Amino acid sequence: MSMQSGLSKRLRWLWLALLPLVASVSAEQGSRFDRTLVALQAGTQESRATFVDIALAHLAAAYAEEAERAQVEPSADGQLSLRWSQAVQRYANQLEFARMSLEQGLEPSIALSPLAEATVSVAGQTLMLTHPRPDQQAVYEQQVLESFCQQLDCGSLTGDPSLSVAEAPPRPAAAITDIRPQWSFSVDGSSCSYEGIQLLFQAGDHSGVLRKVCMALFQQASELLTLLNRQQQYGVMIEWRQLALLPSSQAEQQTLQLNAAGDVILLQMPLLYEQPRLLKAIIPWLTARLTGQNYHLSLQAKNFGWQDVSG
Numbered sequence: 254m255s256m257q258s259g260l261s262k263r264l265r266w267l268w269l270a271l272l273p274l275v276a277s278v279s280a281e282q283g284s285r286f287d288r289t290l291v292a293l294q295a296g297t298q299e300s301r302a303t304f305v306d307i308a309l310a311h312l313a314a315a316y317a318e319e320a321e322r323a324q325v326e327p328s329a330d331g332q333l334s335l336r337w338s339q340a341v342q343r344y345a346n347q348l349e350f351a352r353m354s355l356e357q358g359l360e361p362s363i364a365l366s367p368l369a370e371a372t373v374s375v376a377g378q379t380l381m382l383t384h385p386r387p388d389q390q391a392v393y394e395q396q397v398l399e400s401f402c403q404q405l406d407c408g409s410l411t412g413d414p415s416l417s418v419a420e421a422p423p424r425p426a427a428a429i430t431d432i433r434p435q436w437s438f439s440v441d442g443s444s445c446s447y448e449g450i451q452l453l454f455q456a457g458d459h460s461g462v463l464r465k466v467c468m469a470l471f472q473q474a475s476e477l478l479t480l481l482n483r484q485q486q487y488g489v490m491i492e493w494r495q496l497a498l499l500p501s502s503q504a505e506q507q508t509l510q511l512n513a514a515g516d517v518i519l520l521q522m523p524l525l526y527e528q529p530r531l532l533k534a535i536i537p538w539l540t541a542r543l544t545g546q547n548y549h550l551s552l553q554a555k556n557f558g559w560q561d562v563s564g
Contacts, residue, residue, distance in 0.1 A: 284514040285489045286394040289401070290365045292410045298360050300405055305361040305373045307400045308382050309348045311393060316345035319385040341385065351375040389502060391517040398487070407487050432471050447471040449547060450538060454554045466559050469524040474535055477525070478542055480509070480518055485543065489516050493536050498526040528557050 293301050323338035354376040355361060362374045371382040384393040401407070434445040442455045445467035452470060454463055481491055492512040501508045501519060507526045509518040525532045534552055541548035 284391075284394065284512075284516045285407075285484075285487060286371070286398060286516075287365060287514075288488070289398060289407065289410065290363055290371055293363050294365075296410065300410070301361055301363055302355050303404055304397075304401050305363065305375065306352055306355050308373065308397045309352050309355075309375075309380070311397050311400070312380075312382060312384070313345045313348035313352070315384050315386075315389070315393060316341050316348065320345060347378070348380065351378055351380060386502065391515050392501065392503075392508060392519050394515075395517050395519060402487055432468060432475070434467050434471060445471075448475065449542070449549050450474060450535065451549070451551045452554055453551065454559070462559065463554075466524070466554070470531070473522045473525050474538070476520070477509075477522065477535075478539055480520065481511075481539060482543060484511060484516070484518065490514070491543075493540065496532070496536065498522060498529070498532060531557055 289304070293304055320338045320342035323341060324335065351373075359376050364372045364374070372379050373382060374380070382394075382397075384390045398407070432447060434447045437444045437446070440456065442453060443463065444451055444453045445463065446452075447467075448471070450471065452467055485491060490512050495510055495512050497510045499508045499510055503519060505523075506519055506521050507523075509520055509522075511517060525535075531552075535550065538548050538550040
């Protein structure tokens, strides 16, 4: 069996592992990635070429990384690991060759099967937009969309001009140096407040811990608000019951699940990740702020284990 055949079988196996996740989702009701692909099928050649180039670039990088990983990770059969690494690297090169065909002006096509299998065709080659690691497929799709939507108005592309990025730019997240909490102290305890969120501490809690927790909460809540705002402007539906921070294979990063369709964001929010109840607690504040409303949220630090902490 040739390396090309072995690689193709491996890719088909990877795709089969993904089918249960997407089989029940039609393109029309699917993720933002699926809806973007459908829109691109009826879009301009230029928009399709831009998307395919970005998608293949990210995919080629993923397969090149996978080839390098296969070389350094221990294996019971070193020769087999080496041959697999070489086969994956050849596929990464094939993806790059397809990108070169785009530079020569060849028109790409995009297909999405009833089971939401995404493929692109360039210069007679049909390539699946499938990450080599199934648990990173949603992150890959999100990265492609982030890059693509920086160049085109994805809100209009997917059929909702009112969500045009050009017309409604997201407010920037507050940098940690820009956050100025309001502090209040009494014999009963203390509190910090920022943008409608108040965190209450009991008397005797360590002041250094108070400041660290408050700054982390306010910075991550502000960043999360900005990211969700941007996703809504891209036409992504935020399903609050589905909102959850999940582990990621990327070091020190998490995956934020936005809805049941599979839209995700790769981010770094250790405090909210370590405290799932805290993420749920700030959802009313997030929903209000996303609709332009003020909202006062009062949280007790003791409910999250931040009390009676000594230096």
